Amino acid sequence: MVRFNLVMLIIVLTILTGCDTQRFGQPNTASKPATPSSTTADPVAAARNHVQQYIDRLIGGDLSVKQGLLGIPGVEFESIESIEIISAVPTYLATGEKVGDMVRVNMRVRGYHATQRRIAEQTIDRDVLTKDGKPEILGAGF
Numbered sequence: 001m002v003r004f005n006l007v008m009l010i011i012v013l014t015i016l017t018g019c020d021t022q023r024f025g026q027p028n029t030a031s032k033p034a035t036p037s038s039t040t041a042d043p044v045a046a047a048r049n050h051v052q053q054y055i056d057r058l059i060g061g062d063l064s065v066k067q068g069l070l071g072i073p074g075v076e077f078e079s080i081e082s083i084e085i086i087s088a089v090p091t092y093l094a095t096g097e098k099v100g101d102m103v104r105v106n107m108r109v110r111g112y113h114a115t116q117r118r119i120a121e122q123t124i125d126r127d128v129l130t131k132d133g134k135p136e137i138l139g140a141g142f
Contacts, residue, residue, distance in 0.1 A: 043135070047103035047128035048088040050135035054142075055083045055107070068140030070109060073124050080111040081119070091127060101130040 054069045058080060066074055070083075084107065091102040106125045113120035127138045 043101060043130050044088050044090065044103050046130065046135045047105055048085060050128060051085060051088075051105045051107070051126065051137065054137070054140075055085070059083065065140075065142065068137060068142050069126070070107075070124050071126060071139065073122060074109065076114050076116075077109060077111040077122075078114045080109065082108075082110045084108045086123065088128075103128045103130075103135075 051069070054065045057065050058069055059082070066077075066080075070077070086106040086108050088103055088105045091099040091104045093099060104125055104127055106123060108121060109124055110121045111119065113122070126140075128135050129138055130136070
């Protein structure tokens with residue numbers, strides 16, 4: 001009778017806490033968050049993520065990041081419908097030499113263009129420099 005009660009208690013506890021196929025003592029690697037070093041090891045991914053956070057802020061209504069994110073070409077847009085990162089690639093000089101710690105991020109911007117007085121699309125590229133392990137959009141001021 002004691003065994004039966006013990007078995008029933010284990011079954012009830014398993015049902016209440018959720019059934020998991022993981023065995024005791026083995027860590028569940030699927031639930032661990034990604035380490036920050038995975039993005040810092042790849043400057044292209046870090047630059048893409050850095051720019052994307054400012055895209056999200058701008059699309060979300062924070063106009064204070066508009067000029068820093070889009071530069072002078074972005075000033076012509078009175079309103080922004082969408083911004084899409086087209087590519088992020090390491091930057092090279094005209095001689096073919098790679099510029100260390102610099103990534104060029106190309107974005108497709110769609111919105112109402114003030115001088116054209118219509119909805120327009122434009123490709124804007126920005127350089128992202130990695131300084132002290134942190135990406136920074138050149139000339140952005142943030």
